[in-house]
Amino acid sequence: NRGGCEFSGLAGSSFSFIIDTVGLSILPKDNVQSGTEVKIRCDARVSSSNISQLGYLFEFMRDGVEIHTANTTEDSTYYEINPARAVDSGNYQCKVSVKNKRKFSNTKTLDVKGLQTPILHLNNSTPYESEEFKVTCSAPDEKGSLTFNFYKTFRDGQPQRIKKQRSTNNFLETTVTLSHIGDCFLSCDYEISLVSGPTSSNVSNEIQVKVKELNIVPYMTILPNDIYEPDIIEVTCKVQIHLADIEIFLLKDRAVLNRTTGKPLIHRFRPKPTDSGELICKTEWRNVQKENYKTLKVKEVFSKPQLHLEPVDVFEGERFRLHCSVKVFFPQMFDPKTLKYHLYKDGTQLISSATYINRNCLNQSLIQTVNELPFILSFVLFLFPVPVSDPVLNVVGGKIFVGKGFQLICHSHTGTFPIVYTLFTHNGKKMIRKVSRSEDQATFDVPPIHKTSELKAFLCHASNNPRTPSKTALGQKLLNSTNIIEPTSKPQLTIQPSQDITEGQSMKLVCSVQAGSRPINFTWYQESNGVLASLSTNKLEGYHSMSNAHKKHSGKYYCTSSNPADEPKQSEPVTVEVKMAGWKKALIIVFCFILLLILFLVIALKTRLFHFKRKRTANLSV
Structure with a gap:
């Protein structure tokens, strides 16, 4: 059957079917008003x-x-929407499934027009300025998620939106605040998102709101009016209306000095001249704040004592003088002659004026001025300069290559900065470095030395006090603390026993230098064959032996020398001639003699034979 499928029933019979059409309809019509029953x-x-x-x-x-x-089992059914609302608008479609077959209907659009007008409720229509109160906007008959807008309207003015918030329900309860004082009207509406786009409702009922002024600006007083350093002052902050939960704060430089709740604030304290400035009294009720301020000026009766050191820079073992003084601004308040001074060093009162400083580089002095007023203390911190210690000379990297420039560091482990270092080199050159921080060093770029003994001429002076002799470091100590590397001199190659060698003899190639740091590496070369051998030794010479000399060993030879200075040197070439052995010469002479003898015999024999043949021929002819 082309048009359908066959199925086996319970009785073994077969059947087939096909879904011809699926239809969709909207009743009463596809364009209705909100609240209509739709199927x-x-x-x-x-x-x-x-x-x-x-x-x-x-x-x-x-x-x-x-x-x-x-x-x-019916071939039709319906989906009822009662009542239909705007959120029900959209494109509808139906799918029918029969056993393993399914078919879709056509698509039809339902358009539900109109939105319910929302209702606005307030829990307080006479709030104080900036006081929070609850508002509720609802659309009980609507469905789906709604976005609510709240508006404020003044008389003869345009609505101003003051809040927008989304809700998953058909109502929203939230809080608002109004900062103006006087009448206004509150209203709300809502938006709903449809496939065709967002749609807004009509505006709700308007509710008149009267915002009352909250007079909680604090009244502030400071007594007495003229404040001197020893006075105790009283600061009062209070409000005209009584609110049980109102908070009052006293602030200075963003620090809370005192706080009360539901009652006036009274704060007493003894100010210092440094306390002069602006005092702020701030009140807070719920989320409403008001403030007032007054300027506090504390008059200083006399200044803090001043401690002076003479001379300013004192080194170990030197005598110095401490002078203490104050300035009196209001002499009418007390007799300046009644002031007493006490001087302390590191918490211990000084009695004798003849005091010498010791090696403690950090000293803290305390001056205490006493009269009928509260004690006035002044702390002065003196950093007494520490004499410079004996400097030490060091080579950067710990190595010196003779003939190459290097760097020297001159350093004193103790001493107050700045420290001036002066370096005198082997060739009389003078270099100066000034060090002002512990992380810096006096580093000198030094010209090359050509002999180790020249290090003895180096000299470094360190000084941080022009009144005392400088400390000195000698270059002599560098000989023990530094690895001094001297390049090798030009090597010389000699042949032993001589440059004329007979075949079969042994010969020695001796490479030697006059000077150079150990170890020394010697390398021997034959110009025609390249490298012959290499040797590292702690001596100034080395040799390479060659046994059973042959003619091929004739030629030019040279050697090179090198050490950690990495400056290879090459000797002059030496020509070696390997002569033939004596027995070979004798053998050649004997061989030549025998060869000549044989040649002579052959010639004689041939001559004799020739004469014999001629004689015989003559006899035959006769």
Whole structure:
């Protein structure tokens, strides 16, 4: 059967069916007002054989999302919306499933026009300025998520939105504050998002709100009016109206000096001249704040004592003088002659004026001035200069290569900065460095030395007090603390026993230098064959032996020398001639003699034979 499928029933019979059409209709129509009862009807038309009843699964979708399902043996059903609201607007479609077959209907659009006018409620229509109160905007008949807007309108003015908030329900309760004083009207509306776009409702009922002034500006007083350093003052902050939960703060430089709740604030204290400035009295009721301020000026009766050191820079073992003085601003308040001075060093009162400083570089002096007023103390911190210690000379890297420049560091472990270092070199050159921080060093770029003994001429002076002799470091000590590397001199190559060698003899190639730091590396070369051998030794010479000399060993030889100074030197070439051995010469002479003898015999024999042949020929002819 081309048009359908066959199924086996319980009795073994077969049947087939096909879903011909699925139809969707909206009743009473697809364009209705909000609150109308709407039915979405779905009809299925199926052709079949041998089937008395079929099972249908109807699925209703709005904007592609399933909203309702129904299982029935009827070939039609409906989805009821009662009452229909704007949120129900959208594109509707129906899907019918019969056994393993399914078919979709056409799509139809339902447009529900009109939104319910919202209702506004307030829990307080006469709030204080900036006081929070609750407002509720609701649309009981609407469905879905709504976005609520709240508006404030003055007489003969345009609405001003004061809050916007989204709700998952059809109502929203929130809080608002009004900072102006006087009458205004509050209202609300809401927005709903549809497939066709956002839609807004009508504006709700308007409620008149009268905002009352909250007079909680604090009244502030400071007594007495003229304040001197030893006085105790009283600061009072209070408000004209009584509120049980009102808070009062006294502030200075953002620091809270005192606080009360529900009653006036009274704060007493003995100010110092440094306390002069602005005092702020601030009140807070719920989220409303008011403030007032007054300027506090504390007059200083006499200054803090001043401690002076003479001379300013004192080194160990030197005598110095301390002078203490004050300035009196209001002599009418006391007799300046009654002032007493006490001088302390590190917490111990000084009695004798003849005091010498010791090696403690940090000393703290305390002056205490006493009269009928409270004690006035002044702390003065003296940093007494520490004499410079004996400097030490060090080579940067710990190595000196003779013939190459290097760097020297001159450093004293103790001593107050700045320290001036002066370096005298082996060639009489003078260099100066001034060090002012502990992380800095006196580093000198020194010209090359050509002999180790020249280090003895180096001299470094360190000084931080022009009144005392400088401390000295000698270059002699560098000989023990520094690795001094001297390049090798030009090597010389000698042949032992001589440059004329007979074949079979042994010869020695001796490479030697006059000077150079150990270890020394010697390398021997034959110009025609390259490197012959290499040797590292702690001596000034080395040798390479060659046994059983042959003619091929004749030629030019040279050697090179090198050490950690990394300056290789090459000797002059030496020519070696390997002569033939004596027995070979004798053998050659004997061989030549025998060869000549044989040649002579051959010639003689041939001559004799020739004469014999001629004589015989002559006899035959006769």
